[in-house]
Amino acid sequence: MPWSPRAALFWDLVLGVLGTLAFLIDLGADLWAASQYVLSGRYLWAALVLALLGLSSVALQLFSWVWLRADLSSPHAPKPPGHCLALLHVLQLGYLYRCLQGLRQGLLVWRQEVPTQFDLAYADFLSLDVSMLRLFETFLEMTPQLTLVLAITLQSGSAEYYQWVSICTSFVGISWALLDYHRALRTCLPSKPLLGLGASVIYFLWNLLLLWPRVLVVALFSALFPRYVALHFLGLWLVLLFWVWLQGTDFMPDPCSEWLYRATVATILYFSWFNVAEGRTRGRATIHLAFLLNDSLLLVVAWVTQSTWLPSGCLLQRLLPAAGACFLLGLALRLVYYRWLHPSCRWEPDQVDGTWGLHSLEGRQLPQNRRMAHLAKNFFPKGRDEAALPWKGEVNGVL
Numbered sequence: 001m002p003w004s005p006r007a008a009l010f011w012d013l014v015l016g017v018l019g020t021l022a023f024l025i026d027l028g029a030d031l032w033a034a035s036q037y038v039l040s041g042r043y044l045w046a047a048l049v050l051a052l053l054g055l056s057s058v059a060l061q062l063f064s065w066v067w068l069r070a071d072l073s074s075p076h077a078p079k080p081p082g083h084c085l086a087l088l089h090v091l092q093l094g095y096l097y098r099c100l101q102g103l104r105q106g107l108l109v110w111r112q113e114v115p116t117q118f119d120l121a122y123a124d125f126l127s128l129d130v131s132m133l134r135l136f137e138t139f140l141e142m143t144p145q146l147t148l149v150l151a152i153t154l155q156s157g158s159a160e161y162y163q164w165v166s167i168c169t170s171f172v173g174i175s176w177a178l179l180d181y182h183r184a185l186r187t188c189l190p191s192k193p194l195l196g197l198g199a200s201v202i203y204f205l206w207n208l209l210l211l212w213p214r215v216l217v218v219a220l221f222s223a224l225f226p227r228y229v230a231l232h233f234l235g236l237w238l239v240l241l242f243w244v245w246l247q248g249t250d251f252m253p254d255p256c257s258e259w260l261y262r263a264t265v266a267t268i269l270y271f272s273w274f275n276v277a278e279g280r281t282r283g284r285a286t287i288h289l290a291f292l293l294n295d296s297l298l299l300v301v302a303w304v305t306q307s308t309w310l311p312s313g314c315l316l317q318r319l320l321p322a323a324g325a326c327f328l329l330g331l332a333l334r335l336v337y338y339r340w341l342h343p344s345c346r347w348e349p350d351q352v353d354g355t356w357g358l359h360s361l362e363g364r365q366l367p368q369n370r371r372m373a374h375l376a377k378n379f380f381p382k383g384r385d386e387a388a389l390p391w392k393g394e395v396n397g398v399l
Helices: 003-039 043-071 082-090 094-111 117-156 161-186 197-224 229-246 255-271 282-305 313-341 370-379
Strands: none
Touching (some): 003 043, 003 094, 003 161, 043 082, 043 117, 043 255, 117 161, 117 197, 117 370, 161 197, 161 370, 197 255, 197 282, 197 313, 229 255, 282 313
16 A cells, blocks of 8 residues: 555544543543542542443443344444343444454554455445544533532632643543544545644634533532533433434434434433534524524523622633633634535435445445444535435435
């Protein structure tokens, strides 16, 4: 292979290893933090940490199991027997199994002098599912736990060193998961344009700068009104769930699992933007941004009227203006990215996933992640002269 493609495969493998290690480190840190809360007598905090960890893990296993069951009808590589797969997911090891499976395939491709198209396509197929599961884990577990740690810090007026480390690594990890998801979706584009370093930095920064103010104000409300934050989340979550349902999502292979997907997307939308519908997204993104901005401003007003409740009031007087500046800068970078750096493409009828033709025999024999290709169609705008896709509605499972 030429050096450039081989180097790209190597860095993809390195990033996969780092992502798996980050997952294991984050899991260990959560369990360690929960044990510290128990030892210090803060049983409620420990219970919240473990509850968030357990709920997100169960959701990940459900997504992984449903996808695997949908893919078993057209297997592309040796898989463990069905009972072994079920046992792995019952033991909450399904996501880790997928990460290791993706690393094994990536190593196999990198070690080949001239990888076959099948091996390359299968590596893309596995990495797409892992990226999606990593994104779900980020917003179902890491982001709520970050909000919890910030609320504890604001409520107590001080933070241990491990809490500050957790806060910083969580913000970077969440932004990285969004960037990794964006990079993964680009493998579904017909031309597969590479995400350059400058575009990656800007995409990473605008997600980080827009996420930080939102998490801060939600943590602030949690610290001020710990008994009402669940009602606040539930109220907004129901509105967002209804909005997702109105957009007619069709991502999962059956109606029951589709509601799991919609519930997860509503959780993501509580913190950040996530596109799930086909067509121009500017209007929907503007509505979502205005909705979250108004809600965040209301939470800030609650702090202005009840600031004496918190021992960290002086710190907040510096943090909130900084959060406002971060929001404006993040919004500017987001506009720059979508104006000049976000690719538009022409989705040809014979180009579904990557560059493999739909009508050729070879293309029909290659693994194609239809569910992620469907999200890529929603994420990236289409050319004006694009023809209608003949596989409309056939987006689940494997071709």
